[in-house]
Amino acid sequence: MTNKPKVLMFDLGGVIVPWVGLIELSKICGITADEVNARFADSDVFAAYERGHVPDFIFLAELVDMFDLDLKDPRFKDPAALWNSWVHAPYPNTLETLATLKSRFTTACLSNTNALHWAHLNTMFNTSETFHHDFASHHLNEAKPDAACYTKPLKIMGVEAKDVWFFDDTMANVEAARRVGITTHHVDRAVGVLPTLRELGLID
Structure with missing residues (x-):
């Protein structure tokens, strides 16, 4: 794998958990x-x-x-x-994979979400324990695809855009992250992020 990232940042709905x-x-x-x-x-x-x-x-x-x-x-x-x-439990084996990745990279989530969904998600897994950084739109007071929704987390984490790989199932969000200099990967929401991680050589 070339241009190894320092930070892996994940959307939640359609990437870590199904949203139907x-x-x-x-x-x-x-x-x-x-x-x-x-x-x-x-x-x-x-x-x-x-x-x-x-x-x-x-x-x-x-x-x-x-x-x-x-x-x-x-x-x-x-x-x-x-x-x-309509927010379901994480895609199979995803939490275990995130735990492994957390030992090798700085991990973060960046999700357009809301108070109800955030509380519900945290009954299924603890976002602050699953990721080094958990960014929610309703906490940031910004939402994707606005540029500030990406630049605020970068500033908080103290990293440059070029050091981050971002995974999202919505193309507009992928393209917006790319415009601020983040390396982006579009995820198929039908299956979640694991196939994309395998294709990139991040997991076996």
Whole structure:
């Protein structure tokens, strides 16, 4: 492996853990996953929630409104539980692999997330123990693909962009990280990060 990185930085949803919200909302609403994504992208409330600027209850009301969820339907009576149900346990063998990588590299996560998902993730594994640095958009008050969402973690870690390899399943985030000088790797969210790590020779 050439140009060995100092830092391996990982997105979470679609890389370390499956996030199936796009698929589930497309089924519920009878629209495409791209249309679901577009509704999130058009929501100022969701953008603010990812950046830690609005509380859970405001976002949950927006979620119900965005997708016209009928709260009388038993499936939707608890929007917070529904929201968290779409974040699944880590892809098989991923936590063990991260533990091995942590002994060889500085490791970090950088995730567009929110208070509810962050708390839910930390019931499945401890992000601060799994990684040397755990960066969440709602803590940084920045979100990918904005450049500041990458440059703030670089400053906190005290490293240069050229020393970091970043893994993300969303091409816009990959391209944005590349523009600030980070080496990027696009991950297939259907399988998570392990195949990409093998291709790069980081694991057997």
